[in-house]
Amino acid sequence: MDTFEAPIHPFRRAWKSRSFLIGLCLASLILIAGFISLFWTPHAIDSLNVANRLQASSSQHWLGTDQYGRDILSMLMIGARTSIIVALIAVGIGLLFGVPLGLLAATKRGLVEEAVMRTNDLIFAFPAILSAILITALLGPGAVNAVIAIGIFNIPVFARVARGGALSLSGRDFLLAARLSGKSGLRITLEHVLPNIANLLIVQATIQLSLGILAEAGLSYLGLGPQPPLASWGRMLNEAQTMMAFAPQLALYPGLAIVVSVLGFNLLGDGLRDLLDPRLRRRIR
Amino acid sequence: MFSYGVLRLLGLSLTLFAASIVVFVVLEVLPGDPAQVMLGISAQEDTLAALREQLGLNAPVLTRYVDWVLGMLQGDFGISYTYNVPVSELIAERAAVSLPLAAIALILSTAIAFPIGIMAARFRGKALDTGIMGLTQVGIALPNFWFAILLVYVFAITLRLLPSGGFPGWDQGVLNGLEALILPAIALALPQAAILARVMRSALIDVMSEDYIRTARAKGLSARVTLWRHGVRNALIPVLTILGLQFSFLVAGTVIIENVFYLPGLGRLIFQAITQRDLITVKSGVMVLVALVVLITFIVDLAYAAVDPRLRRGR
């Protein structure tokens, strides 16, 4: 690609970036745990056995069992999967709708841009958590609606990043050259602009992913996220709260899981930014 | 500058107008009948009809929208279905908790973030910087409601130093009120402080690489004096922007924390109103919050434009 300034040893840089490495490890841990849970968990979690409840860690149940006798490790693994899928699809929604809107605003300017950006402002003006609560009150709580509630707030974020990225490219030689060669606006956008803002989008996607995990945890803490029998960290935390005095591990593990995954994806995002585009290094979230 | 302000003000009103339509439409289709919620499961059909009429739920949609918007423009936010008092009164009552809480959290967050951010920038690349930055990463990743639960267990239940929640009301003494807001404010402030510290650090690093800083250093000013006299002051601009955003987040986005500490704040008012189908309170409450967010953004934009003339011509 013609804009990369010095593509020297990206992998060596990666190895040197501590945050990238730590982020990669933590994120992979969560990703792998979630992925494995698709095929296998240490115990089944949809068959409850009250007689088996609140057990301490043992070789049978590494992290013990919860108030219904379910294996906590299995719950955490499935919770990882739930979080990641919800956050990932929400990011997908943001990309799918936000990027075209942002690019449209950047290329068409004028009224279209004004309309897109005002709509952006409109969404930003709504307090996110309250609106998500309203949306789930409207559509009913559940994984799909949590995805929608979180996804909507990703749209303006990506629209803004895409527009900003595209505008920063305007006037660059390779765009002029493409235009002179008679390519249509759409083709230029797809062939030249999009690949050049991909880095920006990937970095933003990682950050939104971690915000999405946090948002999913918050929603399911309020009981508005994925419903049983699906496990979710936020709900585990909520249910564990009153039992904290005699079974603190129930509140500890899901909280740690949230911290680890959010931390992981944040660090990964920072690392990727350093890695993909050194010019952005000094910017922050 | 003035015409820029007018233009932005126009955009602001448009946003509010659009928001009012969105809010109204969403609540129109919300399932659940307020009258049924108020009267419960043994209510008779005629009783329900009588109450619906009394609440004005039978008027045509457009009439209700226009009435609502016109009312709000005159400061009349409607009468809450459930509490039977003016919504404006409810909002004022709750704002007396939410605004001070947001302010305390913001002050705390600033008090933590500034020294840390400046320290990190000053020792950029050193072990101290790496340590601080690592900690801020953890801080950002910390779900504030989980942190809040941990705080309650340590300070309220185990040590019994602070109340576990609730709000006595300001008329019970300012100190009692403040005491009730300490733990929630800490829970809210820490993750915000982590973000703010990072912004402070990078803004400072940006500023310190500017030419005039080099000039100042060349003139023989010590590194410390340069940092404080020129660096911090100039780095404040981006930091203030973030502070503005955080303030609107703290006022509107604290439902979960208010739930953990059962504080009667704005977020919880709206949350409860949604579940009780107190639609007029939800409508007006959300609009007030939206207006607040829009207003803060507007002020931040103006401040920005005042500092950076290039922005006045458009965003």
Next chain:
Amino acid sequence: MKVQGTLKALRSLAVGVALVVSASPLALSVAHAKSALSLGIVLEPPHLDPTAGAAAAIDEVTYANVFEGLTRIGPNGEVLPALAKSWEISEDGLTYTFELQDGVTFHDGTPFSAEDVKFSLDRARAEDSTNAQKPLFAAISAVNVADEDTVQVTLSEPVGSFLFNLGWGDAVIVSKESAAGNKTNPIGTGPFKFDRWIKGQEISLDRYEGYWGTPVALEEASFKVIADPNAAFAAMMSGDVDAFPNFPAPETLIQFEADPRFKVAVGSTEGETILAMNNESGPLSNKLVRQAISHAVNKQALIDGAMFGRGTPIGSHFAPHHPAYEDLTGTYTFDPEKAKELLKEAGYAEGFTATLKLPPPQYARRGGELIRSDLQKVGINLEIVPLEWAQWLSEVFREKNYDFTIVSHTEPMDIGIYARDDYYFNYKNPAFDDIITQLNRETDEEKRYALMKQAQEMIAADAVNVFLFQLGKAGVWDANLQGLWVNSPIQANDITGVSWKN
């Protein structure tokens, strides 16, 4: 009449209780004890007018404390005199003559008289009434003021439970002058008057010095709204509230029991908790299927897992502490194999899929997870749909758009709902309707009990719903408090007899 005799006995009991209560303030004043009470409630009342809303939270604050009716319900579900000091019932059971208390004033100073009784009852049964329990007054055909202290109520048909009905919070006496403002500024005749309400937080009451009856020991009381079980636990532990009569986190009770600072009182409620089934929805219209489901649910595990042991198994829709209760818990023992057989017999050997719509309370949300797991084991797959109350009321209760739901019916003596047309269970059995009609007309206690037993047996045999457990009531309060109700015959927090001991 026989009823009269029992009531007289109860009245003397009430006098005895009153003497004990009146003796305690003397002892307290010497010890200079606390005279304020801070009491936790789970739900905030929408407003404070018990005659215009069904929310139990209204009664939890105002019942007996702020508002009084002609009669009142006592701590064990008995009918006690209140604003009516005595009454006489005509032979045909159609005319009730109430003798009213003297010297009663409303909190705003207006004197109470027979006119207020007429106003209140007429208002409740009026065409445009917004009283949530309008059916309670349906049988009243006229209310006449005989003189200042005597009221005569005429019924169109005998109602066996009429005196009990008048003891509901929905039947309290309000004043013409202040009735309209009762939602925000309740003015009653009770021993406490409304002080202030911090919305979303607490409602405070002050002692009413002009009270006609025995003065109460407490000088002030505040009802703090704490919905979150965790916050409730923390508030209790840290002493922010002195008492939580209906504690929302049963799993934490072990800790309170172990702590000498607290007293845990486990009592009964009128809350029959059921897995309600839509008797007209697909497979559920088949009695065999409903019986199979009754066998498939492990009720004891449910009580242990969802309620941490706080609940009493029931076999029909009837409170175990009622004298007419019949133990039918053995009708459907936990037996998944039997359940499978019954399903096979009904033609659902492969099982089926259905929805389980859950309202917000914890017993429902937790119980739902356990029942889902139980039914899965016999081949019935449930999709859990959590609803808010508003949605539950419209989707499940009104539109009957559901297969299964879990809910606790907290009204006292409400087995009659199974006879209602168009009720959300969609249960139709003319024989049952007959029993209830007879019951409503019958005033002889023994015959009434026999009919009640018949009714219990019938709905159990028909497996209308899965009768899970009687909701336990666990109250937690400061060990130095006395006089709080252990049981909940009605949803109320009667604090008129509460005092601090030293």
